[in-house]
Every structure is written in structure tokens, then in C-alpha cells.
Amino acid sequence: MKFAVIVFPGSNCDDDMVYAVQEGLQEEVDKVWYTEESVADYDAILLPGGFSYGDYLRSGAIARFAPVMESVIEEAQKGKPVLGVCNGFQVLLEAGLLPGAMQRNKDLKFICRPVELKVDNNETGFTKSYEKGESIIVPVAHGEGNYYCDNKTLQHLKENNQIVFTYQDDINGSVEGIAGIVNEKGNVLGMMPHPERATTSLLGSSDGLKLFQSILNHWRESHVLTS
Amino acid sequence: MVKVQVYVTLKEGVLDPQGSAITNSLHTMNYNEVKSVQTGKYIELEVEKTDDLEERVKEMCEKLLSNPVIEDYTYTIGEAVS
Numbered sequence: 486m487k488f489a490v491i492v493f494p495g496s497n498c499d500d501d502m503v504y505a506v507q508e509g510l511q512e513e514v515d516k517v518w519y520t521e522e523s524v525a526d527y528d529a530i531l532l533p534g535g536f537s538y539g540d541y542l543r544s545g546a547i548a549r550f551a552p553v554m555e556s557v558i559e560e561a562q563k564g565k566p567v568l569g570v571c572n573g574f575q576v577l578l579e580a581g582l583l584p585g586a587m588q589r590n591k592d593l594k595f596i597c598r599p600v601e602l603k604v605d606n607n608e609t610g611f612t613k614s615y616e617k618g619e620s621i622i623v624p625v626a627h628g629e630g631n632y633y634c635d636n637k638t639l640q641h642l643k644e645n646n647q648i649v650f651t652y653q654d655d656i657n658g659s660v661e662g663i664a665g666i667v668n669e670k671g672n673v674l675g676m677m678p679h680p681e682r683a684t685t686s687l688l689g690s691s692d693g694l695k696l697f698q699s700i701l702n703h704w705r706e707s708h709v710l711t712s
Numbered sequence: 713m714v715k716v717q718v719y720v721t722l723k724e725g726v727l728d729p730q731g732s733a734i735t736n737s738l739h740t741m742n743y744n745e746v747k748s749v750q751t752g753k754y755i756e757l758e759v760e761k762t763d764d765l766e767e768r769v770k771e772m773c774e775k776l777l778s779n780p781v782i783e784d785y786t787y788t789i790g791e792a793v794s
Binding site: 542546578586588590591593631633 | 729777781
């Protein structure tokens with residue numbers, strides 16, 4: 486399986502994402518510069534955390550119009566797995582691939598620490614290796630992770646089982662403690678916590694590795710077994 | 713050239729964490745007459761005057777300058793300046 490990690494000016498978790506795929510999964514991964522025109526040759530697309538374009542205007546607002554994003558949006562619409570972590574989640578929201586928007590954390594503080602998450606939906610291609618309701622430890626590092634959506638959107642998210650991860654404690658003011666959501670098809674996941682920083686016990690937690698293993702297993706089920 | 717002034721504010725009902733922090737601070741300073749504070753962004757553009765100027769400014773506001781999920785925008789288009 487071949488992964489692409491998109492690198493925007495200001496991305497700073499790109500190497501962590503590469504590490505998760507290379508060391509955690511032993512799979513192939515390329516860093517893809519934001520000026521590239523196509524990501525069609527990859528099996529999964531990862532949007533890393535960081536401060537794309539310095540977070541000017543709004544987090545993710547400018548990155549959303551980077552040349553490579555047109556192809557990312559196209560591949561996402563075709564059903565390819567796309568994972569956006571932290572700033573990557575913000576980019577997915579700005580691009581309209583996921584509903585809602587991000588605001589400053591309710592206490593206006595940058596939060597950087599391991600947090601406890603609940604796996605609310607383990608039926609996506611990103612979470613199959615987890616148990617439903619499983620509690621996992623994954624670090625967060627964000628100043629704008631306060632997820633907002635209106636009531637209608639929230640109802641829709643609930644009805645379609647699109648809420649994938651929630652915080653066990655209210656750390657940033659997110660609506661219903663939402664930490665990660667998928668699109669309706671389930672092939673685009675955005676989450677504020679960093680699973681790529683929790684892939685080995687040396688990092689304090691290996692709970693994030695299952696997410697990457699889920700992507701790989703899901704892909705194998707639909708590609709390798711049928712060939 | 714024309715000066716375009718764009719104001720981006722949070723939609724009504726969207727909690728404004730920065731506004732709340734400023735309100736609290738003003739109250740601490742004994743300005744208790746302040747009931748609420750709304751923050752926003754001011755963006756000034758210098759634009760070449762075209763016939764479809766207003767339409768294009770609206771487009772800029774909707775596509776990039778504001779996020780329609782949480783924000784509203786208003787703008788004023790100034791007199792042409794050389």
C-alpha cells in the first residue's frame with residue numbers, strides 16, 4: 486500500500502506521519518509537496534498537522550486552495566481514504582470535505598498533552614482495529630480545536646454515525662466533545678488528536694497505531710484478497 | 713484603484729471565546745456597563761476598479777475571507793482613488 490503525506494509550507498507533523506507509516510506499518514510512503522498536481526497514484530492520503538501558511542486568516546483556509554488540494558478533493562470524492570490530523574482536519578473542514586468549522590479553544594489556551602478518547606464508531610476503515618467504546622490515549626496539540634457545527638449538522642452526524650472519536654473530558658469546548666468525524670461515505674476522517682504521535686510505547690502510547698493498521702487492513706480486504 | 717473594507721464577524725449564536733475573555737477583563741477593570749463583546753476581523757483590500765467589482769468582492773468573501781459556517785461578512789466599497 487502506498488501512502489502520500491501532503492506537505493504544505495508550515496506543516497510540521499509530516500515526518501511523524503511518515504514515521505507512523507514506515508515504522509508502524511512497514512508500508513511505502515512519499516511526502517508530496519503542495520505544488521504537485523496529482524495524488525492519483527497513491528492508495529491513501531494523509532494531511533499532517535502543523536501551521537499551514539502560518540494559520541493566517543483562519544487555520545487551513547489558505548492551504549485549502551493549494552494546487553495539490555484539487556486532486557486530494559477529487560480522490561476523496563472517488564472514495565479513497567483521506568486522513569486529516571489537527572491542521573489536516575482544519576484543512577478538510579475548510580475544503581468542505583467534512584462539515585463544521587474550528588474555533589479557538591474555549592479557554593484560549595494552546596493544549597499540548599495526552600488525552601483520553603473514546604472510540605464511538607469502530608465501523609469505519611480507520612477504526613476497525615479498535616473495540617467500540619474503547620478508551621485510548623492519544624496526544625493533542627492545538628490552539629484551535631474547538632469543533633463547531635449547528636444543531637442540524639449535529640443531528641445529521643449522529644444519525645449517520647459520523648462521530649468517530651470524542652474526548653472523555655471537555656478540553657476545548659467542542660460540540661458534544663467531538664474529537665474526530667468522518668464524512669457520510671466514511672472514507673474521509675478528520676481528527677484533532679495525533680495518532681501518529683502514539684504509535685509505539687516509547688512515545689508514551691501506542692494506541693494510535695491501530696488507526697494506521699485499520700487503514701491497511703481495510704485496504705487489503707478490498708484489494709489484495711480479491712486479486 | 714478602489715479601497716474595499718471587509719468586516720468578518722462571528723454569526724449570531726456562535727460563542728466567541730476571545731470576546732468572552734475581553735468582556736471578563738473589562739469587568740475586572742470595573743467597566744461593568746459592558747454587557748458583551750464581539751470580536752472580528754478587518755481586512756482592507758486595494759482593488760483595481762472593474763465593472764463586476766462588487767460581485768467579485770462577494771466571491772472573495774464567501775470563498776476565502778470568511779468561513780460561512782461560523783462567520784458573517786459585510787463590506788464597503790470606497791470611492792475610486794488614483
